[in-house]
Amino acid sequence: MKRIIILILLILSMAALNCTDKEVDTNKSSPVIVKTFNGRGIVKKIDKTKKSITIDHEEIKGLMEAMTMDFHVKDGSLLDSLKEGDKIEFTLQNEANVEFISAIKKL
Ligand SMILES: [Cu+2]
DSSP: HHHHHHHHHHHHHHHHHHHHHHHHHHHOOOOEEEEEEEEEEEEEETTTTTTTTEEEEBTTTTTBOOOOEEBBBGGGGGTTTOOOOOOOEEEEEEEETEEEEEEEEOO
C-alpha cells in the first residue's frame, strides 16, 4: 500500500514539474508591445527617398519634450500631399522600441 502511495506522489510531482516547464515556455515568447502617441507640429523637411520627415513638434506627452527632429514614416505615401511649413497632427507608433509615424493629418 505504501508503495502505491509513493508511486502516486511521484507521478503527481512529475506532473507538477511538467506544468512549470510549460509556464516558462510561454514566458519566453513575450508579445511585441505596441504604443502609440499623438503629436502636433510643423513640417520642416521631407525626404521621400528615405521615407523621413523633419518635424518641429510640440511636447509629446509621455514621450518627449518639444523639439525639431526626423521621423520615419511607415508608408512613403503619407508624405505625398505634404510640403514644408504645413501644420500637421501625427500618430507615432513605437513597436518593440522602433519608432515611426503611422498617420499624418494636415491641420
Ligand atoms: Cu522629438
